[in-house]
Amino acid sequence: MQVYRFEADALNALIATLRERGYKVIAPTPMDGAVVLGEITDAGQLPRGYCDEQEKGVYRLKKTDRDAFFDFNVGPRSPKRYLFPTNHVLWRSRQENGRLEIYSESDDEKPFAFLGIRPCEMKAVAVQDRVLSKGPFADRIYSNRRQKALFIPVDCTRAGKTCFCTSMGGGPEATEGYHLALTEVIDENRHFFLARPGEENSVNLLECMQAVPATAEEIKQGRDLIEKTAACMGREVNTAGVAEMLAEYRDHPHWEEIGKRCMNCTNCTMVCPTCFCFEVEDHNDLTGQNTERTRQWDSCFNLSFTYQHGGSVRHTNKARYRQWLTHKFSAWHDQFGESGCVGCGRCITWCPVGIDVTEEIQMFQEKTS
Numbered sequence: 263m264q265v266y267r268f269e270a271d272a273l274n275a276l277i278a279t280l281r282e283r284g285y286k287v288i289a290p291t292p293m294d295g296a297v298v299l300g301e302i303t304d305a306g307q308l309p310r311g312y313c314d315e316q317e318k319g320v321y322r323l324k325k326t327d328r329d330a331f332f333d334f335n336v337g338p339r340s341p342k343r344y345l346f347p348t349n350h351v352l353w354r355s356r357q358e359n360g361r362l363e364i365y366s367e368s369d370d371e372k373p374f375a376f377l378g379i380r381p382c383e384m385k386a387v388a389v390q391d392r393v394l395s396k397g398p399f400a401d402r403i404y405s406n407r408r409q410k411a412l413f414i415p416v417d418c419t420r421a422g423k424t425c426f427c428t429s430m431g432g433g434p435e436a437t438e439g440y441h442l443a444l445t446e447v448i449d450e451n452r453h454f455f456l457a458r459p460g461e462e463n464s465v466n467l468l469e470c471m472q473a474v475p476a477t478a479e480e481i482k483q484g485r486d487l488i489e490k491t492a493a494c495m496g497r498e499v500n501t502a503g504v505a506e507m508l509a510e511y512r513d514h515p516h517w518e519e520i521g522k523r524c525m526n527c528t529n530c531t532m533v534c535p536t537c538f539c540f541e542v543e544d545h546n547d548l549t550g551q552n553t554e555r556t557r558q559w560d561s562c563f564n565l566s567f568t569y570q571h572g573g574s575v576r577h578t579n580k581a582r583y584r585q586w587l588t589h590k591f592s593a594w595h596d597q598f599g600e601s602g603c604v605g606c607g608r609c610i611t612w613c614p615v616g617i618d619v620t621e622e623i624q625m626f627q628e629k630t631s
């Protein structure tokens with residue numbers, strides 16, 4: 263595969279070209295003390311000179327003395343927020359003079375160009391594809407947005423303390439689904455990007471950045487950075503036999519112990535890039551004439567999630583945590599032929615009581631052996 267190189271300053275030309283071609287550019291940007299995905303119009307909005315510090319229940323954004331644009335790991339938002347919106351009106355109705363009109367809501371959102379998302383997020387899009395667009399019942403909103411989207415991930419050249427993408431096949435190098443994959447390289451004298459056009463590359467973006475074929479030495483610089491990142495992953499999971507172990511250990515006493523710590527706050531499911539549960543609600547206005555049906559994210563940690571004629575099926579903390587963990591690492595294999603986890607570490611960082619999936623799985627493995 264031909265690898266190209268372009269100078270760091272050319273990012274602005276890339277963003278301008280994407281916008282000219284009608285894309286809404288969604289990229290990491292510092293906001294409210296975190297690097298989050300948001301719409302940008304200029305490279306100056308990227309988190310240049312920032313890095314993050316993450317641990318169980320801890321996230322801190324820091325300034326660095328480096329000039330890098332992409333020196334951080336994942337923040338709380340992922341592409342899921344855009345491809346599978348948090349809240350969406352499905353239809354509206356109006357009743358007047360004995361007539362009821364129903365209006366189906368069209369989704370006229372501009373196509374998204376995701377710039378600077380991480381390889382684990384790219385992998386999470388592939389996981390959601392299997393759930394939301396490749397099964398027998400494709401989700402109309404997701405499929406429409408996904409089909410029009412353009413993906414330009416940036417390989418990770420720094421591993422976070424809660425990351426375990428190497429265990430789950432999610433990174434640190436983008437390997438699938440992208441249109442253009444970038445690696446940021448900074449040495450004593452230069453700051454440039456390596457670019458690998460993907461199989462799905464349908465647009466010629468390299469020209470606008472005046473990209474040229476990279477030398478063998480430049481390619482090696484990028485490869486060394488990715489290998490170094492893979493070697494210092496913050497966490498790891500030995501996935502061998504985990505799916506079978508969790509399926510078998512439904513009644514293990516350790517679930518009770520986790521249930522005492524879990525607050526059922528739903529944070530882990532909200533930040534997880536692969537969780538896809540939603541609920542549907544109808545709202546009337548005070549006149550009773552106007553109604554709208556909306557869809558919003560839901561969580562298996564909510565008591566109402568399994569409410570059926572008079573009660574919830576999973577009425578304990580233990581049952582709800584067990585559902586989440588066993589779905590991600592066990593039942594997902596039965597349903598979709600792969601794990602539901604890409605190892606991004608978000609559920610560890612954003613759990614207010616510091617529950618860590620990697621530790622809990624290890625705990626079961628130790629109790630098993």
Ligand code: SF4
Nearest residue numbers: 534603604606607609
């Ligand atoms: S389960 Fe946790 S680590 Fe895995 S993809 Fe979801 S948020 Fe990331």
Ligand code: SF4
Nearest residue numbers: 524525527528530613
């Ligand atoms: S595991 Fe942590 S983040 Fe998830 S619901 Fe429980 S307390 Fe909240």
